[in-house]
Amino acid sequence: MDHPSHALNAMRTAAPLVQNITNYVAMNVMANVMLAAGASPAMAHARDEAAEFAALSSALSINIGTLDCEWIDCMVLAAKAASEKGTPWVLDPVAVGATALxxxxxxxxxxxxxTIIRGNASEIMALSGMATQGRGADAADPVSAAEDAARGLAARSGAVVAVTGAVDFVTDGTTAHRIANGHQMMPCITALGCALTGIVAAFAAVAPAYDATVAALAYYGAAGEQAGQNAQGPGSFQVAFLDALHTITGEQLDSVARITAA
Amino acid sequence: MDHPSHALNAMRTAAPLVQNITNYVAMNVMANVMLAAGASPAMAHARDEAAEFAALSSALSINIGTLDCEWIDCMVLAAKAASEKGTPWVLDPVAVGATALxxxxxxxxxxxxxTIIRGNASEIMALSGMATQGRGADAADPVSAAEDAARGLAARSGAVVAVTGAVDFVTDGTTAHRIANGHQMMPCITALGCALTGIVAAFAAVAPAYDATVAALAYYGAAGEQAGQNAQGPGSFQVAFLDALHTITGEQLDSVARITAA
Amino acid sequence: MDHPSHALNAMRTAAPLVQNITNYVAMNVMANVMLAAGASPAMAHARDEAAEFAALSSALSINIGTLDCEWIDCMVLAAKAASEKGTPWVLDPVAVGATALxxxxxxxxxxxxxTIIRGNASEIMALSGMATQGRGADAADPVSAAEDAARGLAARSGAVVAVTGAVDFVTDGTTAHRIANGHQMMPCITALGCALTGIVAAFAAVAPAYDATVAALAYYGAAGEQAGQNAQGPGSFQVAFLDALHTITGEQLDSVARITAA
Incomplete structure (x- = not known):
């Protein structure tokens, strides 16, 4: 594995334009998280301009949290445009097992x-066709329960698959790593998982998919750890987390990253 | 009246899944407020999955802040599904008097x-068929002006009706209470009223409607009072409010709640 | 030029109801920014009630960040209703050059x-028909590159045109001023430009368009400067910015405003 600082520094230098089709709850926090990190997010999801925006962008993230027929059309158009141009794109299958839609x-x-799929354990299990205890956007299953599902999904789809939770798991179907950074307060703030998908996309704009994913997860978790040091609750945690995403250096990231082969 | 800590503690133990159909301005803050309190919010409003989500959830809140035909269909489907299953649901009639729609x-x-209706004085008066001075989502009428409207609305509809403002008023048509907790900075932050409706729904998932409503209002106001102690303005108030929702204990709530029979 | 405090104080006294049709990313922060400043924002964008809300309001802002056919219909209905009543309205042409739509x-x-057009340099150049380097919602062009475009656009359209950036530029086609207030952290927070358009509309509800625009920009930048004094990053900046919008007085504004004839 590369040091995670390589992808972080490259991302900050490039400030890649990343198109994000995400849900209404996440849009604002995702844009702020990506700006704090140093990326250039565009939150564009109109059907009539989805393909045009995807062609302008260095990466694309798609989150199915908000769904209706027009949104699905837009997601498909953008994903096709990205695939045709060879632009990396990340799928966030929010609550994929919860409803037929x-x-x-x-x-x-x-x-x-x-290029990459990022979800919690319940989502990765559901996307992989397994039974799960997930409900809504929260994971009821532990990351470890989804490791086989993740390996299988990666092998079948050709995507790098990331299962995020207390300890994250990343695999391309052959290799796998665990990333143990993060803070217990993170699930108490809405849409931090959704926003992470945008960070993964921004890293994937400047680094190979596997390394980009591992580095993005370590960076996000490290910022969470820094934020947790003085937070009094989820309000002050959120503030400190945006500050940490902005101020943490590549050197600091490398010194605190807990990445191990799985 | 039960001590409000009973409903708060029961809610935190159950972490009930609450479906919320709310407006775009409120979605993020409502989710964060509910997570900080200890509930498990799902912000799901697609017509094609509204009924499915309502069947999964322990309570439902519906806010008419964002309206178009598809949204109204979704609200109706979800409310019907909740009623059929006996799931408590809370109506937040935002700016109901402002336009024909x-x-x-x-x-x-x-x-x-x-099961419960929560609005400001102008909204409760408008929903009850009275003339009002409300404009947009802000209340121009004092809570006291809406007490008769609230009693009448509760008696006709069978719902518990809560009028929130400087001093809140709750009635089931027969009994009534006033809750005097809160802070003057709360109306300076958008969607705190909308988010409160989600808290009422979460409490109603674990306690009888009347007690749940009174306890939820006291808890919300008590957290506001705690937040106001060190806030420098609406930015720092918001942060401290989320922290207070998360950290305030049942014992602290009981000691500061100002609930009186009306 | 009037002292900018005149428009600020008049706005706080009137607390004008301002209808805002803006994008999903901006809605919450725009409402909070306007409430912190002392205005009364209504975030109403349903086609079926757009004209009704515009008739109730003292000013209107329209932001094209979120676009589809229904939204464009709504914007047109609201703008027509405002024009017919003589209500000032402000156009925010987000990323106008990026796609055909x-x-x-x-x-x-x-x-x-x-009445007023507010955009970054790339947007004002694109709206004026010039070539630009903008991509998405970020400005790639400096304000100075858009001064001629702004003068021409103002002369042709009859609108006051504001180009915002490190140093803002305001013109009605004949007169022009530069406003040098602001802080380098402001572009690191999403939708602060969109929210500024709501502040311009609120000031335009109580003062002539040109003076209102200049005063609004100076006020916004002055609050940014105050927020920047203790911010550790974009999270704490955002909090301090809302506090500063709320607490800064007319006297403080006049003493720090840096407005010069151009």
């Missing part, structure tokens, strides 16, 4: 060859 | 037997 | 006689 959307997008 | 939506949802 | 929407709204 989400399962269909997940399957349809999976067929369009995402 | 809102009046129709309010009347249509009122006919679907909400 | 945005160019059409920008041209259609420009034909409805906005």
């Amino acid at each position: 989400r399962q269909e959307a997940g399957a349809q997008l999976l067929a369009l060859n995402p | 809102r009046q129709e939506a309010g009347a249509q949802l009122l006919a679907l037997n909400p | 945005r160019q059409e929407a920008g041209a259609q709204l420009l034909a409805l006689n906005p």
